[in-house]
Amino acid sequence: MNDVVELWIYLSEMPLFGLTATLAAYLFGFFLYARSGYASWANPVLTSVAMLIALLLLTGTPYPRYFSGAQFIHFLLGPAVVALAWPLWQRRQVVRRYFKALLTAALIGGAVSALSAVLLGWAFGLPRELIVSMSPKAMTAPVAMGVAEAIHDLPALAAIFVLYTGLFGAITAKYLFDWCKIDSWPVRGFALGTQAHGFGTARALQINAEAGAFAGLALGMQAILGSFLIPLVFRLFQ
Numbered sequence: 001m002n003d004v005v006e007l008w009i010y011l012s013e014m015p016l017f018g019l020t021a022t023l024a025a026y027l028f029g030f031f032l033y034a035r036s037g038y039a040s041w042a043n044p045v046l047t048s049v050a051m052l053i054a055l056l057l058l059t060g061t062p063y064p065r066y067f068s069g070a071q072f073i074h075f076l077l078g079p080a081v082v083a084l085a086w087p088l089w090q091r092r093q094v095v096r097r098y099f100k101a102l103l104t105a106a107l108i109g110g111a112v113s114a115l116s117a118v119l120l121g122w123a124f125g126l127p128r129e130l131i132v133s134m135s136p137k138a139m140t141a142p143v144a145m146g147v148a149e150a151i152h153d154l155p156a157l158a159a160i161f162v163l164y165t166g167l168f169g170a171i172t173a174k175y176l177f178d179w180c181k182i183d184s185w186p187v188r189g190f191a192l193g194t195q196a197h198g199f200g201t202a203r204a205l206q207i208n209a210e211a212g213a214f215a216g217l218a219l220g221m222q223a224i225l226g227s228f229l230i231p232l233v234f235r236l237f238q
Contacts, residue, residue: 017061018069025051038206040171045199049163077142091213094186102190106221109194113138114230117161133157135230137165140197143223150231162197169196170203185211193218 029044029051036042056066067074095102114135121131132153136144141162148158173196177188189211192200201219205212 016069018066019072020069021052021055021066022048022070022073025049025055040174040203043167043170043199043203045202046167046171091210095217102217103221105190106194106218106225109191109218110138110222110226110229113195114226129153129157132234134161135234136226137161138195138197139222139226140219143227147227147230150227151234166196166199170199173200173203186214189214190218194222197222 025048026044029047032047033039033042033044052066055061056063114137117134117137118131121134132151133148135151136147136158139147139162141159144158144162145155148155169192173188173192177191182188182191185208189201189204189208192204192211193215194200196203197219201212201215204215
């Protein structure tokens with residue numbers, strides 16, 4: 001408990017430029033998102049990231065200075081991921097009934113995501129560090145960075161691929177589901193959580209509570225399975 005208190009005291013003494021800029025950019029991005037009728041292409045994360053990049057470039061602000069204030073939000077990332085378990089707990093009976101099918105879907109979805117990224121990277125002749133960093137792209141950022149570190153790669157690079165994957169999945173999923181005529185909210189949610197991790201889960205929660213619950217389940221299963229299996233596979237093939 002004392003460590004948590006000391007951490008918050010440390011964070012509160014840091015410059016608040018990063019925190020203020022991040023909150024203002026996200027609020028404005030969400031305003032645009034609401035004005036668009038919550039269209040997937042107007043994802044507030046995408047617009048707020050673009051605004052923050054422009055702000056840092058225009059003001060010449062170094063990233064370490066920005067992040068010194070934005071650590072407040074970074075600190076809350078872990079609890080936010082854990083909080084996704086609540087809608088899942090409310091539907092625990094459904095999860096127990098279909099657990100084998102969900103586990104199989106998570107294994108296949110995670111394997112296809114990692115393997116396709118590695119094979120495409122190899123086919124285009126990308127450097128090894130880029131190929132390896134793409135393998136955990138379907139996991140939420142904190143877990144993907146830990147996996148990248150475990151396989152002796154660059155955590156920051158893995159986080160970038162996670163960001164792009166999540167944004168692309170959250171923006172395009174609706175159109176893909178409609179084209180495939182997939183109407184089931186649990187199926188939509190589980191697919192979003194499997195391939196678009198936190199971004200997909202957030203999108204699913206905005207649309208439908210049941211979809212959000214299954215997206216949270218998929219996100220958690222990918223984090224657990226991927227953090228164990230990806231380092232194991234890389235050790236076997238080294």
